[in-house]
Amino acid sequence: MKKNIYRPIKAVIEEVIEETPTIKTFKLKPEAPFGFAAGQFIEMTVPTVGEAPFTPSSDPGIKEKLELTVMKAGEVTAKLHTMNKGDIVGIRGPYGAGYPLDKFKGRDILIVGGGVGLAPLRSLLYNLFSGIDKYNKVVLRYGARGPKDIVYKYQIPEWSTKDKIDVMVSVDVGDETWAGNVGLVTTILDAAPVDFTKAIGIVCGPPIMMKFVTLKLLDLGFNPADIYLSMEKGMSCGLGKCGHCRIGKYYVCKDGPVFTYEQLKSERDIWS
Amino acid sequence: METYFLKNEDISKFYERINQEYDLYLPVKVKNPLKAASDSKANLPTDDYSLKKYAQESKEDFVFNDYRCIEPIKTFLTQYKEEVCNYFEESDKKGKEGRPAALCGIKNCDLFSLKVQDYVFLEGTESDPVYKARREGALIISGDCPHFKETCFCRAFDINPYPSDGFDFNFSPLNNGYLVDAASDKAKVIISSLRNVLASATLGQISGRAGKRELMLRRLDEHLIQYKIPKKERLQDIILSGYDSPIWQEQMRTCVECGGCVFMCATCHCFLLTDEAANNNAKRLRLWDGCMFNNFTRVASGANPLKLRYMRLRNRYLKKFDFFITNLGEQACCGCGRCIDVCPGKIDIRYILRRLDESRTFSENKDVGNNIKGAG
Numbered sequence: 109m110k111k112n113i114y115r116p117i118k119a120v121i122e123e124v125i126e127e128t129p130t131i132k133t134f135k136l137k138p139e140a141p142f143g144f145a146a147g148q149f150i151e152m153t154v155p156t157v158g159e160a161p162f163t164p165s166s167d168p169g170i171k172e173k174l175e176l177t178v179m180k181a182g183e184v185t186a187k188l189h190t191m192n193k194g195d196i197v198g199i200r201g202p203y204g205a206g207y208p209l210d211k212f213k214g215r216d217i218l219i220v221g222g223g224v225g226l227a228p229l230r231s232l233l234y235n236l237f238s239g240i241d242k243y244n245k246v247v248l249r250y251g252a253r254g255p256k257d258i259v260y261k262y263q264i265p266e267w268s269t270k271d272k273i274d275v276m277v278s279v280d281v282g283d284e285t286w287a288g289n290v291g292l293v294t295t296i297l298d299a300a301p302v303d304f305t306k307a308i309g310i311v312c313g314p315p316i317m318m319k320f321v322t323l324k325l326l327d328l329g330f331n332p333a334d335i336y337l338s339m340e341k342g343m344s345c346g347l348g349k350c351g352h353c354r355i356g357k358y359y360v361c362k363d364g365p366v367f368t369y370e371q372l373k374s375e376r377d378i379w380s
Numbered sequence: 381m382e383t384y385f386l387k388n389e390d391i392s393k394f395y396e397r398i399n400q401e402y403d404l405y406l407p408v409k410v411k412n413p414l415k416a417a418s419d420s421k422a423n424l425p426t427d428d429y430s431l432k433k434y435a436q437e438s439k440e441d442f443v444f445n446d447y448r449c450i451e452p453i454k455t456f457l458t459q460y461k462e463e464v465c466n467y468f469e470e471s472d473k474k475g476k477e478g479r480p481a482a483l484c485g486i487k488n489c490d491l492f493s494l495k496v497q498d499y500v501f502l503e504g505t506e507s508d509p510v511y512k513a514r515r516e517g518a519l520i521i522s523g524d525c526p527h528f529k530e531t532c533f534c535r536a537f538d539i540n541p542y543p544s545d546g547f548d549f550n551f552s553p554l555n556n557g558y559l560v561d562a563a564s565d566k567a568k569v570i571i572s573s574l575r576n577v578l579a580s581a582t583l584g585q586i587s588g589r590a591g592k593r594e595l596m597l598r599r600l601d602e603h604l605i606q607y608k609i610p611k612k613e614r615l616q617d618i619i620l621s622g623y624d625s626p627i628w629q630e631q632m633r634t635c636v637e638c639g640g641c642v643f644m645c646a647t648c649h650c651f652l653l654t655d656e657a658a659n660n661n662a663k664r665l666r667l668w669d670g671c672m673f674n675n676f677t678r679v680a681s682g683a684n685p686l687k688l689r690y691m692r693l694r695n696r697y698l699k700k701f702d703f704f705i706t707n708l709g710e711q712a713c714c715g716c717g718r719c720i721d722v723c724p725g726k727i728d729i730r731y732i733l734r735r736l737d738e739s740r741t742f743s744e745n746k747d748v749g750n751n752i753k754g755a756g
Contacts, residue, residue: 113506114653114664115465153467156657160680182680198467203505315683342679344653348504350669351650352677354699357706362505376623380685 116153116198121191127259131224132189133177141171146232147206147366151346153198160184161343163228168235177227203346204365207232213242216302220321221250222293222313226259228338229312240272247274247300251293254279255286274301294324304329312338319379322369333370383581387557390577397574402482402519404434407445424530444553445485446527448716452646453490454497456481457514466663480517487525489534489716491546493646496712500649522547528600531717533730535600536609539715542593552589559589607730610737615711619701622736628690631732634725635689641719642670647712671696
């Protein structure tokens with residue numbers, strides 16, 4: 109019998125990492141190898157509760173493991189946050205279009221992340237790190253609300269020491285532990301060491317952040333076709349059928365979730 | 381295509397033959413007291429039709445429907461609420477689907493709507509196995525429309541009130557029987573076993589049908605003049621240019637968010653997957669969903685791009701007349717008028733399209749005026 113397009117496969121939770129008070133990373137072992145490309149998303153099932161779309165945060169080169177970094181927001185994620193090592197979830201996918209790495213060759217790549225939006229970007233970073241010779245440089249600018257809201261605190265310092273990688277983190281509101289930049293992520297883009305008119309810009313974060321970062325990048329001289337946005341909608345089926353994730357003439361699940369600003373600029377109300 | 385003549389008195393033989401292989405659904409007349417008043421004023425028929433499963437004992441109730449039935453054809457291809465899979469069990473329940481359906485009384489508006497439903501459920505990344513099995517198994521027995529309802533407007537979008545393709549059989553009432561077109565291989569096999577009651581259609585009969593069809597086109601076109609519905613070619617332009625039109629807010633004042641328009645719509649297809657516990661297992665249900673509901677685009681964080689009702693009405697029209705025209709090359713509206721019939725708020729798609737068209741024409745004329753002034 110042909111596989112049922114709505115049925116998930118099993119995955120066991122092998123480890124849970126508490127990233128912030130509201131964000132956890134779940135390390136999963138799928139029952140069968142599960143490949144994906146950076147930027148593609150999956151539907152994750154919390155048994156009997158339901159499904160929600162997430163973009164994996166792990167290395168796309170590894171098919172035996174899958175990591176999801178998830179913020180507690182709705183019903184599915186609230187239940188997921190109570191789950192532990194050994195518990196079973198379901199996964200279905202991957203779906204949609206990821207980042208076209210071929211188009212990034214030889215370019216400066218400016219990656220701008222906000223909050224839990226660093227999750228899909230981490231899987232892209234793993235890709236870029238493993239083929240770093242192909243790119244001119246990778247510049248990461250990450251913004252979080254406060255120092256305790258930063259995800260992957262245990263990894264970011266190590267990234268900064270890599271060749272051709274430049275990392276800076278900013279928080280909206282600092283505290284006594286924070287010696288870094290304070291201010292929205294848009295305030296640390298002017299000084300980013302990239303050739304704005306020729307660079308690739310990659311943006312992922314909450315809609316309001318994506319909007320202002322995109323406007324900032326355009327302002328700095330980025331080409332709309334070189335700005336890649338990871339769009340977020342309430343995808344239910346992931347197959348271009350259920351109708352929940354339409355933006356203009358596109359379905360996010362099928363035509364995205366990664367879009368260039370060039371694709372979206374003539375659509376109305378894309379940030380709401 | 382082969383065309384035959386079937387006498388009225390032999391029609392039950394045809395039904396019996398179909399019923400051997402299929403679950404046959406035939407139209408019955410149902411009274412609709414709510415609609416009677418307005419339609420009878422326009423001197424148009426006031427009855428409705430609904431598809432019921434064929435049974436020998438009640439066969440005198442079955443009729444040839446003058447126009448489309450209440451229920452759109454999609455109700456036979458996806459259900460309001462149905463299990464699409466269980467997990468994590470290894471295999472699907474076998475034999476759940478019974479015999480394929482034979483659907484009689486389907487009109488051309490519903491055949492048009494299948495272009496949209498097929499695009500959604502058969503094409504794209506993967507096809508939906510449940511839909512595919514039902515769609516491929518179904519025998520579609522369509523029919524000409526000898527009359528129309530007050531709310532019928534298929535001709536506004538160049539859809540004729542008689543089918544020319546997309547069916548297995550088509551019935552055209554003529555004198556004391558029907559001209560029967562057999563279009564598909566499935567239909568030809570059935571025909572071969574009914575030779576004793578079918579005669580090849582004569583030229584006179586085929587000309588007779590052509591005359592009836594022409595007359596019907598003229599009557600429907602005359603009826604539609606009063607609604608000034610924009611031409612198919614203008615739909616996408618007027619929807620996009622009408623994005624900021626006040627009509628959306630104005631028309632939504634009477635909406636009670638019942639969802640009738642989306643559920644009765646022949647082309648609307650949206651659904652939501654939802655999970656339920658079942659014994660030691662879990663099952664996944666596919667529920668019809670609708671973009672007129674408040675939660676349709678709400679995400680877990682609480683953000684909702686379509687939080688106001690007028691945004692949802694506009695979104696529905698953008699989906700029908702922008703998204704589908706771009707992606708499928710056809711509007712997702714077949715002019716069946718079911719959304720008008722069902723709406724307790726009297727929200728009328730014909731009126732909305734006309735208003736958008738008129739304001740577009742007004743602004744186009746204004747542009748022309750400005751250009752002339754500029755040139756002078």
